[in-house]
Amino acid sequence: MPFxxxxxxxxxxxxxxxxxxxxxxxxxxxxxxAVTKTHGPDAVxxxxxxxxxxxxxxxxxxxxxxxxxxxxxARWHLIGHLQRNKVRALxxxxxxxxxxxxxxxxxxxxxxxxxxxxxxxxxxxxxxxxESKGGYPPATWETEAEQMRGMAGLRVRxxxxxxxxxxxxxTLRAVFAGARRARDVLCAAGHEATELSMGMSNDFEIxxxxxxxxxxxxxxxFGARAHA
Numbered sequence: 001m002p003f004x005x006x007x008x009x010x011x012x013x014x015x016x017x018x019x020x021x022x023x024x025x026x027x028x029x030x031x032x033x034a035v036t037k038t039h040g041p042d043a044v045x046x047x048x049x050x051x052x053x054x055x056x057x058x059x060x061x062x063x064x065x066x067x068x069x070x071x072x073x074a075r076w077h078l079i080g081h082l083q084r085n086k087v088r089a090l091x092x093x094x095x096x097x098x099x100x101x102x103x104x105x106x107x108x109x110x111x112x113x114x115x116x117x118x119x120x121x122x123x124x125x126x127x128x129x130x131e132s133k134g135g136y137p138p139a140t141w142e143t144e145a146e147q148m149r150g151m152a153g154l155r156v157r158x159x160x161x162x163x164x165x166x167x168x169x170x171t172l173r174a175v176f177a178g179a180r181r182a183r184d185v186l187c188a189a190g191h192e193a194t195e196l197s198m199g200m201s202n203d204f205e206i207x208x209x210x211x212x213x214x215x216x217x218x219x220x221x222f223g224a225r226a227h228a
Contacts, residue, residue, distance in 0.1 A: 003046035009221050010050045017208055017215065024209035028196075033077055035200075035218030037062065041069040043222055048072040056097075056216050060086045067092060079160075079197075079216055081134060087111045090119045097160040097197050097214075100124035100134035105148060112153020119153065122160040122197050123186065127178030128171070130164060141182050145189035158195030158213070159183045163203055172203050176210035 010032070017030050034047035035056040044055050044066055053073065057063035058080025067076065078093045081100070084107040090096060099105055099121040112119050123144075126135030136144055148156055161179040163172050179198050186193035197214035199207025204215040 002042045003050075003222060006046050006221060007050045010052055013204075013217065013220060016205055020205040020208035024211065026211045028211060028213050030208055030212060031214045033079070033197075033214055033216045034221055035079065035216050036066070036222070037080070037218065039222055041066050044070045044074050045072050047221070048074055052221075054094075056218075060089045064089060064092065077216075091115070095120050095122065095157065095195075097122045097216075098124050098134070099154070100126075100136065102144060102147070105144075105151060105154065109151035109153035112151075115153075117153075118155040120157050121154050122158050122195060123148075123156060123182065123193075124160045125179055125182045127161055127175045127182070128164055128167075133162060135161065136182075138178065138182070141185045142189070145186050145191065148186075149190055156186055156191040156193055158193045158197065159186065160197035160214075162198070162200070163207075167203075169206060172206045173210060176207050176212070180211050 031054055032052055033054045033056040034052045036043040037058045047055055054075045054077060056077040056079040063076060075094045076092060077095050077097060079097045082098055082104060084104055087107050108119055124135040126133050126137050129137060159179045159182045163175040176198050179196055183193050183196055195213050196211050199212045199215040201217050201220040204217060
């Protein structure tokens with residue numbers, strides 16, 4: 001059976017998350033998102049069977065193909081880059097973690113208004129200023145938070161960030177603390193921004209200590225990914 005050890009892995013990860021919550025002292029509830037990108041539909045089915053209904057996908061097209069082949073009641077999260085011409089797929093996701101630029105915010109807002117609804121999104125922030133990553137830089141947070149208040153087609157639920165690969169602990173904590181500050185800016189602007197999506201397989205315990213409410217885990221649950 002594929003991923004037969006997943007229940008044991010999930011239990012271990014949940015224990016590590018609980019310990020990190022206790023160490024960090026934020027007292028938050030943490031949603032475990034199983035990142036199934038490059039794995040087949042069987043990974044989604046195994047995650048749900050193991051008690052992890054929240055699954056994350058990086059690519060819209062890959063996610064849509066899996067949705068059509070999976071019968072279990074998964075909650076789909078879009079965690080990767082979203083092109084403006086693919087906003088029509090947003091109704092298939094419970095949460096979009098990667099609203100990373102003003103042009104995309106405008107496109108989501110316009111589509112949401114046209115559909116007569118608001119889509120739940122997280123604002124992706126680029127705390128470390130990495131050129132290779134998208135996301136709103138710190139200098140724009142206050143202005144953009146105010147702009148988003150007038151967007152009836154989206155609902156800002158919080159912040160997402162990614163730390164630099166191979167960062168040391170001090171850098172990780174600085175990035176994750178920066179995401180907390182971004183969330184504070186959104187809340188001060190009137191958004192009900194409660195979520196902090198940060199932390200992957202190599203750094204999720206530090207992210208939880210720093211207040212993460214969503215962690216996006218692939219390798220630690222499913223093992224090394226197949227090549228995309």
